[in-house]
Amino acid sequence: MNALAIKRGSSSHSAYDLRNPLGDHEETHTLAVLVDNEAGVLARVIGLFSGRGYNIESLTVAETDHEGHLSRITIVTTGTPAVIEQIKAQLGRIVPVHEVHDLTVEGPAVQRELALVKVGGTGEKRVEAMRTCDVFRARVVDTTLESFVFEISGTTEKIDAFVALMRPLGLTDVARTGVAAIARGS
Amino acid sequence: MTRQMTGAQIVIKALKDQGVDTVFGYPGGAVLPIYDEVFQQNDIRHVLVRHEQGAAHAAEGYARSTGKPGVVLVTSGPGATNTVTGLVDALMDSIPLVVLSGQVPTFMIGNDAFQEADTVGITRPCTKHNWLVKDTSKLAETIHQAFHVAMTGRPGPVLVDIPKDVQFATATYSPKEDARTSHYRPPTKGDPDAILSAVEAIETAERPILYSGGGVVNSGAGATRALREMAAATGFPITSTLMGLGAYPASGENWVGMLGMHGTYEANWAMHDCDLMMCIGARFDDRITGRVDAFSPGSLKVHIDIDPSSINKNIHVDVPIVGDVGSVLEDILALWKSRGSKTAAPAVSKWWKQIELWRGRDCLAYRGSDKVIKPQYALERLEALTKGHDRYITTEVGQHQMWAAQYMGFEEPNRWMTSGGLGTMGYGTPASIGVQVAHPDALVINVAGEASWLMNMQEMSTAVQYRLPVKQFILNNERLGMVRQWQELLHGERYSSSWSEALPDFVKLAEAFGAKGIICSDPAKLDDAIMEMLEHDGPVIFDCLVEKHENCYPMIPSGKAHNEMIMGEDSTSDAIDAGGAVLV
Numbered sequence: 001m002n003a004l005a006i007k008r009g010s011s012s013h014s015a016y017d018l019r020n021p022l023g024d025h026e027e028t029h030t031l032a033v034l035v036d037n038e039a040g041v042l043a044r045v046i047g048l049f050s051g052r053g054y055n056i057e058s059l060t061v062a063e064t065d066h067e068g069h070l071s072r073i074t075i076v077t078t079g080t081p082a083v084i085e086q087i088k089a090q091l092g093r094i095v096p097v098h099e100v101h102d103l104t105v106e107g108p109a110v111q112r113e114l115a116l117v118k119v120g121g122t123g124e125k126r127v128e129a130m131r132t133c134d135v136f137r138a139r140v141v142d143t144t145l146e147s148f149v150f151e152i153s154g155t156t157e158k159i160d161a162f163v164a165l166m167r168p169l170g171l172t173d174v175a176r177t178g179v180a181a182i183a184r185g186s
Numbered sequence: 187m188t189r190q191m192t193g194a195q196i197v198i199k200a201l202k203d204q205g206v207d208t209v210f211g212y213p214g215g216a217v218l219p220i221y222d223e224v225f226q227q228n229d230i231r232h233v234l235v236r237h238e239q240g241a242a243h244a245a246e247g248y249a250r251s252t253g254k255p256g257v258v259l260v261t262s263g264p265g266a267t268n269t270v271t272g273l274v275d276a277l278m279d280s281i282p283l284v285v286l287s288g289q290v291p292t293f294m295i296g297n298d299a300f301q302e303a304d305t306v307g308i309t310r311p312c313t314k315h316n317w318l319v320k321d322t323s324k325l326a327e328t329i330h331q332a333f334h335v336a337m338t339g340r341p342g343p344v345l346v347d348i349p350k351d352v353q354f355a356t357a358t359y360s361p362k363e364d365a366r367t368s369h370y371r372p373p374t375k376g377d378p379d380a381i382l383s384a385v386e387a388i389e390t391a392e393r394p395i396l397y398s399g400g401g402v403v404n405s406g407a408g409a410t411r412a413l414r415e416m417a418a419a420t421g422f423p424i425t426s427t428l429m430g431l432g433a434y435p436a437s438g439e440n441w442v443g444m445l446g447m448h449g450t451y452e453a454n455w456a457m458h459d460c461d462l463m464m465c466i467g468a469r470f471d472d473r474i475t476g477r478v479d480a481f482s483p484g485s486l487k488v489h490i491d492i493d494p495s496s497i498n499k500n501i502h503v504d505v506p507i508v509g510d511v512g513s514v515l516e517d518i519l520a521l522w523k524s525r526g527s528k529t530a531a532p533a534v535s536k537w538w539k540q541i542e543l544w545r546g547r548d549c550l551a552y553r554g555s556d557k558v559i560k561p562q563y564a565l566e567r568l569e570a571l572t573k574g575h576d577r578y579i580t581t582e583v584g585q586h587q588m589w590a591a592q593y594m595g596f597e598e599p600n601r602w603m604t605s606g607g608l609g610t611m612g613y614g615t616p617a618s619i620g621v622q623v624a625h626p627d628a629l630v631i632n633v634a635g636e637a638s639w640l641m642n643m644q645e646m647s648t649a650v651q652y653r654l655p656v657k658q659f660i661l662n663n664e665r666l667g668m669v670r671q672w673q674e675l676l677h678g679e680r681y682s683s684s685w686s687e688a689l690p691d692f693v694k695l696a697e698a699f700g701a702k703g704i705i706c707s708d709p710a711k712l713d714d715a716i717m718e719m720l721e722h723d724g725p726v727i728f729d730c731l732v733e734k735h736e737n738c739y740p741m742i743p744s745g746k747a748h749n750e751m752i753m754g755e756d757s758t759s760d761a762i763d764a765g766g767a768v769l770v
Contacts, residue, residue, distance in 0.1 A: 096369075
């Protein structure tokens with residue numbers, strides 16, 4: 001929210017703040033939202049996105065501080081720079097929201113997603129699936145004579161690529177967690 | 187020693203500790219324990235409305251005219267859902283409301299019990315925040331937090347849903363001071379760098395305009411004082427949104443009238459041609475901006491708002507200042523004085539000459555008549571005959587609302603209660619009741635149209651019961667005037683469902699309620715009739731029969747810019763093009 005109070009062109013925060021605030025190109029941003037872990041808080045956040053017509057590409061939520069009753073919601077969203085700023089400001093004024101971080105502009109961040117991928121098949125396809133699993137450093141977490149369940153984690157792009165390769169090899173089911181993200185460094 | 191209290195007793199104690207003197211409400215099964223406690227005390231006055239929507243609007247009128255939060259008490263299910271329109275209205279206009287709703291007992295929630303509704307689910311997007319209290323030990327703190335959230339930062343409505351078993355169970359009362367409120371403290375102090383930029387902009391501006399809004403009224407007396415001081419210190423012209431009327435007096439030297447869709451010619455042209463726009467507690471609503479890409483193209487825009495999400499939402503601004511309007515204006519004035527600042531006076535006086543030229547268009551002129559009462563004339567006379575009274579005006583929504591804003595003058599804030607953002611027909615009658623409850627000796631007039639007025643007319647019964655002498659001044663054109671005007675301008679004069687047929691006889695209706703009814707259709711008798719209304723010590727329904735096809739001008743048609751406004755005498759055919767027709 002601080003970015004709003006900064007005069008155009010005078011930001012010391014990051015080069016991204018110098019982007020044209022009136023641009024009409026769509027950007028993808030990853031937001032980390034720290035909220036009180038109370039009833040209905042997720043509905044408030046989701047309701048904000050649907051009510052105001054914003055996009056959600058991915059959403060992950062879980063309690064991260066049991067003592068402090070805090071949850072962390074990670075949202076990947078797309079929009080023009082002005083819309084992204086609106087989303088952050090609108091999130092910031094939800095009463096149980098403590099902090100809104102735009103990991104895309106605040107500096108380098110690690111983004112990971114986990115997927116469970118079920119592939120059925122026998123013979124050469126099964127061998128190829130196993131070989132691809134090795135290449136992607138996925139793990140086998142369940143197996144039968146006709147199927148594997150792979151566990152893979154990584155960036156969204158990596159998982160997309162893995163799923164695409166598994167499709168001709170007998171892909172039957174995919175369960176993805178959505179993106180979890182955190183800023184690098186201290 | 188701490189004493190155990192029932193949830194219902196906790197509710198009453200918490201309200202008293204919050205300084206509440208009046209509650210607007212309607213009983214029902216799920217709030218009976220609380221009503222039992224209301225019965226057994228005398229500190230809080232309960233005003234029984236006739237419909238829960240009326241309770242919400244009455245509380246809005248109370249809140250807007252006092253600066254205190256309005257409190258509503260309703261039952262579960264339909265009691266709560268009936269408040270929804272009032273909640274959204276208060277959310278749009280930043281009015282602090284605290285709604286307490288009963289709920290079915292916790293062990294029945296989710297079972298489709300009698301009069302059960304998912305109240306917190308339904309009202310989540312209609313409130314600033316809401317709570318379902320499942321444990322009596324958390325009830326007191328939650329109510330205190332609710333008041334804190336309603337009044338802090340940008341004010342707004344909140345709702346606390348209280349299941350019936352929580353009202354019966356006992357717990358220890360926790361006082362106001364112990365409530366955790368630290369998590370919601372929006373900053374009120376503006377950024378010093380931005381304030382400096384604003385002062386520098388004021389010093390160099392050649393064609394400035396101050397554009398103030400409802401935020402100044404919400405911020406309180408200090409903000410109003412600072413705004414007036416700023417206008418006086420700079421000599422800059424000042425306009426206001428519908429919600430901000432009265433913060434700067436209509437009789438003030440720098441006043442150029444309201445801006446926006448039905449604002450004055452001079453205000454809108456000044457907005458369009460200015461080189462510095464100071465937006466003070468307003469939010470660049472579409473009724474203000476007209477066509478966004480043609481909005482004030484050559485100006486540097488300074489925007490003071492307590493809500494960061496208002497910044498750059500509709501219009502990109504150059505100097506955003508997030509903070510409380512009163513605090514920021516005081517900081518600007520302090521810096522202004524310490525720098526010994528001066529304005530570019532010669533340029534500003536040239537700018538004033540231009541504004542006087544625009545003012546010369548006399549945009550509020552209308553064709554008078556001695557046969558039929560023109561609505562503008564009716565309001566001019568109402569204004570003239572009530573000036574100097576301790577007066578509060580509420581309105582419904584439509585042409586009459588715009589005419590009231592144009593032809594009545596407001597000298598002080600909190601004197602003008604109208605539904606701006608949501609545009610709620612049916613707001614005015616209950617709002618007038620809420621205002622009169624707060625100001626028993628004042629003159630409270632609801633300027634209404636006959637169609638809007640019928641939407642919450644049941645509240646006349648409330649007015650009669652509590653001897654509230656509200657004056658319902660109905661400009662009766664037997665039309666949904668603003669709908670009719672739009673159909674004339676952009677739907678080929680096909681007046682689809684926009685006339686009021688089978689209207690009641692308002693005089694008989696007034697008498698049936700136990701109020702006084704007055705009817706007037708003759709311009710020559712209007713003054714006497716208005717005086718009769720003012721002199722009557724009790725509620726009045728005034729049926730003022732006016733010209734049926736009068737349009738409200740000036741007008742910025744949908745999808746047009748400020749400098750494309752149309753005046754009364756202009757040809758209005760093709761005023762709105764196909765692109766504008768899809769706008770509201």
